[in-house]
Amino acid sequence: MALQEISHGEQEVEIHGDVLEAILSYVPLIDLVPASCVSKSWRSAVASTLRHLKKPKPWLILYKQATRSPYAATTLAYDPCSNRWIKISKPSMNFNSALKSSQSHFLYMLSSSKFSFSFDPLNSRWYHVDPPLVWRTDPIVARVGDSVVVAGGVCQFEDDPLAVEVYDFNTRAWCTCESMPGSLKESAASTWLSIATTKGKLIVTEKQTGVTHWFDSETKSWSGQYNLNPGQPVVNYNIGSFDDDLILVGLCKNVERFKIWKMSTENFYFEEIGEMPLAFVEKLKSESFGLSSINVLVGTNLVYMYNSWEVEEVVVCELICGGGGSVEGCRWWSVENVVAREGMLKDRLVSTCSEVGFDELQRVMRTDNWKFEVVSLEKETVKSAEP
Numbered sequence: 001m002a003l004q005e006i007s008h009g010e011q012e013v014e015i016h017g018d019v020l021e022a023i024l025s026y027v028p029l030i031d032l033v034p035a036s037c038v039s040k041s042w043r044s045a046v047a048s049t050l051r052h053l054k055k056p057k058p059w060l061i062l063y064k065q066a067t068r069s070p071y072a073a074t075t076l077a078y079d080p081c082s083n084r085w086i087k088i089s090k091p092s093m094n095f096n097s098a099l100k101s102s103q104s105h106f107l108y109m110l111s112s113s114k115f116s117f118s119f120d121p122l123n124s125r126w127y128h129v130d131p132p133l134v135w136r137t138d139p140i141v142a143r144v145g146d147s148v149v150v151a152g153g154v155c156q157f158e159d160d161p162l163a164v165e166v167y168d169f170n171t172r173a174w175c176t177c178e179s180m181p182g183s184l185k186e187s188a189a190s191t192w193l194s195i196a197t198t199k200g201k202l203i204v205t206e207k208q209t210g211v212t213h214w215f216d217s218e219t220k221s222w223s224g225q226y227n228l229n230p231g232q233p234v235v236n237y238n239i240g241s242f243d244d245d246l247i248l249v250g251l252c253k254n255v256e257r258f259k260i261w262k263m264s265t266e267n268f269y270f271e272e273i274g275e276m277p278l279a280f281v282e283k284l285k286s287e288s289f290g291l292s293s294i295n296v297l298v299g300t301n302l303v304y305m306y307n308s309w310e311v312e313e314v315v316v317c318e319l320i321c322g323g324g325g326s327v328e329g330c331r332w333w334s335v336e337n338v339v340a341r342e343g344m345l346k347d348r349l350v351s352t353c354s355e356v357g358f359d360e361l362q363r364v365m366r367t368d369n370w371k372f373e374v375v376s377l378e379k380e381t382v383k384s385a386e387p
Contacts (some may be wrong), residue, residue: 028079029056036380056355057318058353059078084370085335107123112131113133136155138152139189149166149217152189153188162184164179168221171237175220193206194238196239228248228263230261232253244263245349248263284313295351304353
């Protein structure tokens with residue numbers, strides 16, 4: 001049945017006013033864009049609906065890319081509001097090297113001749129600049145204020161394995177900064193480090209030990225060391241930005257339980273938020289690697305977790321926020337990963353997480369000719385109520 005009109009005998013009854021707005025309040029965001037093009041009254045109803053809708057929840061966006069040139073990639077996104085996977089079709093892009101991401105919403109490609117990066121919600125706009133002076137294979141890369149920080153991941157034949165360079169958007173030039181702290185010498189690569197950005201600083205945590213340092217984008221210098229200590233033994237540390245504070249997702253030692261803490265950036269005070277139910281811990285286990293290869297992405301109040309070796313399911317944690325920035329609990333669920341259906345043996349999987357709004361969707365649909373197609377799920381989403 002078309003939404004713009006209902007056939008009743010030989011008469012057509014137009015939907016408008018409060019009835020139309022009530023219907024549109026149940027329509028997923030990607031369908032509101034074409035709905036706004038039906039007529040002026042529909043455009044007005046969509047605008048009114050958007051004003052009353054709750055704040056969008058961050059999408060999980062997965063890029064499945066071939067490992068050989070021309071590095072073709074397909075894109076799928078999970079929208080937690082509608083609980084749907086969406087296949088994103090867009091004009092072909094020239095991939096000069098492998099896609100990588102070391103921050104929740106930051107994608108980049110690095111070759112000997114070019115450094116390309118994108119940090120808007122749908123990674124639709126790309127910047128192409130000269131590569132950093134030091135050649136790297138697995139650096140941490142993040143946008144901090146008006147600059148992009150590239151640190152570590154240096155090839156063995158380079159002199160300084162802890163080298164740090166910053167690209168300034170205002171001067172459009174690279175500058176060399178203070179090297180990473182010596183305590184990170186054996187782990188100065190994105191494989192071993194978890195990062196977050198807040199208040200003009202890049203926070204860097206060693207995943208295995210919790211050793212933490214931070215880089216100030218203004219002074220271009222490092223501080224710390226601080227050893228993260230949530231009050232119980234943890235064997236795997238992953239951090240993410242949460243308003244002006246941080247979120248720590250830790251795998252507790254010996255008991256195979258994931259817990260989430262809110263962490264102050266002022267005094268590193270820890271507040272336990274919740275614990276993953278055992279049923280979801282089992283969904284993340286790999287038969288060969290256990291829980292040693294868990295990827296964590298934090299976007300606003302959602303935490304996405306999946307096993308990089310066996311990605312059949314994604315576990316999601318929604319932080320229930322109260323007044324004054326407090327967190328009152330968690331809501332957990334898992335969703336089938338549609339990318340895993342097609343197999344990952346010949347492809348790499350890169351993930352980002354960001355809030356996608358109506359204006360962003362409208363721009364890429366109308367101007368950039370992107371198309372969005374809902375992908376059906378074979379499994380029911382498993383949910384756990386707030387504890």
